[in-house]
Amino acid sequence: MAIAMLQQTVGGTLQLLSNSGTHCNVGNRSVRLLPKGFKLEVEFPKRAIYSSGKRKLNVIQASTSQTSVVGPLLAPSSSDTLDSHMKPNEVALILIRHGESLWNEKNLFTGCVDVPLTNKGVEEAIEAGHRISNIPVDMIYTSSLIRAQMAAMLAMTQHRRKKVPIILHNEDERARAWSKIYSEDTIEQSIPVITSWKLNERMYGELQGLNKQETADKFGHEKVHEWRRSYDIPPPNGESLDMCAQRAVAYFRDNIEPQLLSGKNILISAHGNSLRSIIMYLDKLTSQEVITLELSTGIPMLYIFKEGKFIRRGSPVAPTEAGVYAYTRRLAQYRQKLDDMLT
Ligand SMILES: O=C(O)[C@@H](CO)OP(=O)(O)O
Numbered sequence: 001m002a003i004a005m006l007q008q009t010v011g012g013t014l015q016l017l018s019n020s021g022t023h024c025n026v027g028n029r030s031v032r033l034l035p036k037g038f039k040l041e042v043e044f045p046k047r048a049i050y051s052s053g054k055r056k057l058n059v060i061q062a063s064t065s066q067t068s069v070v071g072p073l074l075a076p077s078s079s080d081t082l083d084s085h086m087k088p089n090e091v092a093l094i095l096i097r098h099g100e101s102l103w104n105e106k107n108l109f110t111g112c113v114d115v116p117l118t119n120k121g122v123e124e125a126i127e128a129g130h131r132i133s134n135i136p137v138d139m140i141y142t143s144s145l146i147r148a149q150m151a152a153m154l155a156m157t158q159h160r161r162k163k164v165p166i167i168l169h170n171e172d173e174r175a176r177a178w179s180k181i182y183s184e185d186t187i188e189q190s191i192p193v194i195t196s197w198k199l200n201e202r203m204y205g206e207l208q209g210l211n212k213q214e215t216a217d218k219f220g221h222e223k224v225h226e227w228r229r230s231y232d233i234p235p236p237n238g239e240s241l242d243m244c245a246q247r248a249v250a251y252f253r254d255n256i257e258p259q260l261l262s263g264k265n266i267l268i269s270a271h272g273n274s275l276r277s278i279i280m281y282l283d284k285l286t287s288q289e290v291i292t293l294e295l296s297t298g299i300p301m302l303y304i305f306k307e308g309k310f311i312r313r314g315s316p317v318a319p320t321e322a323g324v325y326a327y328t329r330r331l332a333q334y335r336q337k338l339d340d341m342l343t
Helices: 079-083 119-131 146-156 173-178 184-188 212-219 221-229 241-261 272-282 322-326 329-342
Strands: 004-010 013-018 022-026 029-033 039-043 047-052 055-063 066-073 090-097 139-142 164-167 190-195 266-270 301-306 309-312
Touching: 090 146, 090 272, 119 146, 139 146, 139 241, 146 164, 146 190, 146 266, 184 190, 212 221, 241 266, 241 272, 266 272
Parallel strands: 090 266, 139 190, 139 266, 164 190
Antiparallel strands: 004 013, 013 039, 022 029, 022 047, 047 055, 055 066, 090 301, 301 309
């Protein structure tokens, strides 16, 4: 197979030697090495992925005059090169409401009670993952509840890029130290998953664990509808949507938005009401408009974040849906690169 070999570093440049005519990616630049033995000198960033065909050379520059080569790896050509094709000023934001939980199935108010998914919820998460399998994901945010975490993990089993989602444990120094990864390459092939209770479902107070139908029969449908869908009337000792929005939107603005601004493509897996609050913020909905917003379980919603604005792109209905990738040239390119790499 044609492959560009790493030769040596000279000052701040890297020499690549082609053993036959081939294309070669250097960082995020694609260059053509023509005849056999052709040498190319390129300025190289401190750390970059150099790839050729389906092989990759993972190069770590130790100093300007010394280069160590890790690999070549057997994995397909890096999509670190590929991932960097998404311009930092144009990134994807995907929101997923977890699939059906065991208490959704039983029609119980769930709120912050930590209940897992049903089989149907597992299938919904896998289907959601299938639908977004061609969209770049660099970081994942989930609530601290297992149903949102299951949904994120199951969805990522479908992603074509095959990076491994890894939950970060930052609760204390020991948790941080004991979950440390010691391989740069492995880190490159991982997606950090950050969990926060601030993305949890709205706390349903004294309704948690009660049957929704029985509660409506007891307190009246109107009262229960007010607890469930008004903006600022909380259920007994619980959170109103307004209270839920205050912590969920603050978390989004303080933690997630800076990552989007820095060029990260992000998946958020959370809950009906924490996501309604975030969508209210993204779509600039009024408190009147948000009360009629209902989210289906397991349906991913795609936004493009560009020049500081959130542009709603709806729900991809299939991974191959042409319309989704036509939304931006960058998404189309990312998908094309995945096709090239994986077929
Ligand atoms: O029970 C809950 O926690 C939520 C979501 O399932 O219910 P609701 O639809 O009333 O917001």
